Amino acid sequence: MTALHPAAARYVSNRVPRVEDPRLLTGHGSFVDDVVRNGMLHVAFVRSPHARARITGIDAADARALDGVRAVFLAADLNPDVREQWYTLIGKDVPDTPRPPLAEGEVRFVGDPVAMVVATDRYVAEDAADLVAVDYDPLPPIADYLTALDTDELVHPDYPGNVAGELAGPPPEELAEVFDGAAHVESATIYQQSYAPVPMETRGLVAEWSAPDGELTLWASTQAPHEVRLFCSRLLGLPEHRVRVIVRDTGGGFGQKMMPLREDMCVMLAARKLPAPVKWIEDRRENLLSAGQSRHEHADVRMAFDDEGEILAAQVDYAQDVGAYPTPWPVQNAVAAGMLLPGPYRVGRATFACRSVFSNTSGRTAYRGPWQFESVAREVLLDRAARAMGIDPVELRRRTLLRADELPFVNPNGMPYSDVTPLETFEHALEILDYEDFRREQRRARAEGRYLGVGTCTYVEPTTTAMGPQATEGATIRVEPSGAVNVYLSGGSSGNSLETTAVQLTADALGADIADVHTIQGDTAVTPFGGGTGGSRSGSMIAGAVEATASQLRERIVAIAAHRMEAAAEDVVLDGSRAFVRGTSAGGLALSEIAETAYFGVESLPPGVPPGLEASARYRGESTIIWANATHVSVCEVDVATGAVRLLRHIVSEDCGPMINPDVVEGQIAGGTVQGIGGALYEHLAYDEEGTPVSTTFMDYLLPSSMEVPDIEYGHVETPGPGPGGYKGVGEGGAIGAPPAVINAVADALAPFGVEITTLPLTPAALVEAIERSEEDR
Incomplete structure (x- = not known):
């Protein structure tokens, strides 16, 4: 190739204003709900009010008779038309879980779509949906995945024990000698609540079938237009060139919009049966009710340390709630949570077991850093271990964090790290904070009856891969x-x-x-x-x-x-x-x-x-995995009388390689960090004992606002990766690193009371209860 001599970069690495x-x-902007087609019809879904019930009858006569209604589809009308349904991202041969377009025979969560009403406008469609009479025979639900393994009730009859899938590393017995001989062993069972991506724009789809040329055009709110195209072509048995997907502006996805979900399938299937284009736009209650849950999980985790604080071994027994209809196959991310538990630390040996468990709740979907729990479990346990050993948690990490000159490094679960700077970003973030000065301030505040805390999280994140369909x-x-x-x-x-x-x-x-x-x-x-x-x-x-x-x-x-x-x-x-x-x-x-x-x-x-x-x-992609890494440092004050947490500072030192646009990088970090803060302190997609969701509006599902989030402070360490320009990924990290840093900050603030945190979210009521319980135990 001829040697070319470009001028020095004028735009890359600079804070170029966004062209959007x-x-x-x-x-x-032009979003799915802005799409208008001639004669367009509108969709509303009839959804189950029960977490689990048999469908004994459906009478749609009154709905069909309503003026403006063009069709009411039941499972018998749509489900038999499914040809194939699998996701390119996951692959055809993965043992995926059930995913019928409409509930057939049995509903499996509150919000399960039972019927699809099509009318001349959304108002008529919703009125008609209220007229569809469904007879249910309620069944005992599995409202909490923690009980799913100890019951004869099954979410899906073909999955004994309600296990969607499980995988494990080496047997724990192989590490028994290490744990038995360790100077210190720290263990805990850590629980994370269910919460949701909550994109600004809810899900939506417009489908227009052209019978003369056999072509289907879709306007979609999706993160992956070609995935939607391939999925739809397989679903309907159409050649790929007969399906066109158009994505205009999308108001957030965060993993929830990576793949078509069941309502999308219904719209695709119904489009060929209708005389006009059809639109479905999800409202906010539907989004919180049925678009999917994330993060609901727990683990028994333990680490063994020598008398110098080096990590000899790490073990995690992890279980995740995957709801009734997870998308995609959940086992992959569960395995990632196990394999990444050692994180960016020098860990001698490790093993894991992971299990994905069905429940009668909304299906699990991907959410920004879907393996995030590994950082929550590891970083919380490291702080607990430091307190138990009488070591400052920062000093414990300094002894065990990987340095850039130790790379490449293969963690004990076989994950090959390269081109990352864990210790360097850690020190950079602490320098921005002035850690020693904060500790002095913390001591002065405690003498005055104020409780300040600092917490950290350092993680490595797998980004671009050279494997599979995303390579x-x-x-x-x-x-x-x-x-x-x-x-x-x-x-x-x-x-x-x-x-x-x-x-x-x-x-x-x-x-x-x-x-x-x-x-x-x-x-x-x-x-x-x-x-x-x-x-x-x-x-x-x-x-x-x-x-x-x-x-x-x-x-x-x-x-x-x-x-x-x-x-x-x-x-x-x-x-x-x-x-x-x-x-x-x-x-x-x-x-x-x-x-x-x-x-x-x-x-x-x-x-x-x-x-x-x-x-x-x-x-x-030029490397099996391109890794990024970061350190989050959070500082808070806890009002021990009310349990209120006020974040004072939040610092992120990130190594995503050279930055294409620092404004964009910092915007991605900020968005993920705010979501992580919300998950630690506020958000909870809660269900009652009958499996009924109790937080399906923003009156009940609390999101952090600008009043609760401090200005985020950024530090950048730039280590080139192996790809063009040395660029790495940055999109997931904020949501991974923020929760453990906030949790550890709260725990540090409450350390004088002996409070140890193992359950999220950290609501004021939960913290007051923890303080009172600790005082009673002392």
């Missing part, structure tokens, strides 16, 4: 005859600034002015296949796809420019949408002039250069 913002901040990403870049540059990517942007990322990378790769670069994303008819936004993969994968594609196009641009300017290709520099001969600053050729030659002056092209300026390429 002008339309989003002025209310000109590659494609891009097409076209320089139009006008000189405008369009980059086509799969996209699925859901608030994570993929448009800005693509424009920055492409502008620098081609030496174009950023104002001349545009991106087209989220339309499967024109974009190359991509794995979607999940697993912190987008930044590094887009960088790889843009580089692989732009390098081809750039060589062609340089060849044409060199030919026209009678210069050697190696002397051509592209900058500001112009080509110059090295050493000159005037004249040259505009990119539009080069494009004009490429398209319309083909007779004057240099030998071997094809006409046009368009290229497509695919990038494959």
Whole structure:
């Protein structure tokens, strides 16, 4: 390949304003609910009021008779039409769990869709849904997964013991000698509550069937348009080219919108049976009721230490609630929680067991860092161990955290770490805090009757992978005859600034002015296949796809420019949408002039250069896993009379490699951190003893606001990863690192009372009870 000499990067690594913002901040975004099609019909679902019951009869006559109702679909109308239903991300041969479009024979959670009503508007559809009479024979529900293993009742008859799946590492007996001989063993059973992603935009889908040409067009709120396309083609038995998925703006996904769920299946199946396009938009109560739960889990965890505080062994016996209809297959993330338990620490030996358990509640869905519990369990246990051994928890971590010069390092469960800086980010975050000064302030405050605390969490996060369906990403870049540059990517942007990322990378790769670069994303008819936004993969994968594609196009641009300017290709520099001969600053050729030659002056092209300026390429991840890491430090004050927690500072030192756009990186960290704070202190998708959800509105499901979250302070350690530009992922980390840091801060504040925290969330009532219980025990 000809040696090319781009000018110094003008846009990458700089705080370039987001190209999305002008339309989003002025209310000109286009979401699924903004889609209007001629004659469009609207959907409402009839949902079960019972956690578990037999369906003994359904009478939809009154609903069908209501003026404006066009159809009422039951399980018998839709379920038999399912051809195949499996997710590309997971694979065809995974032993997936049941997932019928509509409940058939038995409902398995409150909110289970039983019937689908289609009408001329949403109001009529909801009125008609109220007229559908369903006869239920209630059955004993399994409202709490903790009881699911000790009952004869089954959520699904084909899953004995209500176990959706389980996997384990080496037998615990192999570590018995290590634990028996350790100077100190710390153990605890740690419980995390159920909470939910709660995207700003709820789920939604518009489906339009064209009978004459057998094509289905979907406007979707999704993180992965090509996943939706492939899933739909399999579901309906349609060729892929007969399904088009369009994603415009998406108001958050966080894993919940990674894959089509059951209501999406219903809309897809019904579309071919209807005379007009059909729209379903989920309301907030439906979202909290049936879009999925996350995080509900617990584990028996223990660690063995020598007399210097080195970690000799770690063991976790982990169980997660997967509800009635988990999406996707839950066992993978359960295994990740076990295998990542050692985290970024020098751990001698380890093992794990993990179990996914059904219950009669909303199905488990992915949520930002779905293996997050490993950090909660590990970091909480490390603080407990430090207190028990009389060691400062910071000093204990300093003795055991991996340093950059110790890498590569394979953790005892076989996870190969490289290109991370655990100890370095840890020290950086503590430096921002001024840890010793805080401890002095804490002592003064305690003397005054005020209880301050500090907590930390250091973790490693797997991001881009070179394995499976997400191992590659494609891009097409076209320089139009006008000189405008369009980059086509799969996209699925859901608030994570993929448009800005693509424009920055492409502008620098081609030496174009950023104002001349545009991106087209989220339309499967024109974009190359991509794995979607999940697993912190987008930044590094887009960088790889843009580089692989732009390098081809750039060589062609340089060849044409060199030919026209009678210069050697190696002397051509592209900058500001112009080509110059090295050493000159005037004249040259505009990119539009080069494009004009490429398209319309083909007779004057240099030998071997094809006409046009368009290229497509695919990038494959260069490492089995690209790792990122960070340290969170949280500082709080606890009012011991009321149990109220006030966060005073929250610091994040992150190593996601060189930053494409620091504003975007910090925005991703902030969003995840706030979600993690919410999970530690406020959010709880709670159920009563009968399996009825009791927090299906924002009056009951508490989210943190700007009043509860302090300004987040950022530190950056930049260690290049193995991929193009050295970029790593950053999307998941805030939600992983914030909860343990907040938990440990609260526990540190309450250490004078002997309070140990093992159950979330840390509500004021729970903390007051813990303080009172500890005082009674002393």
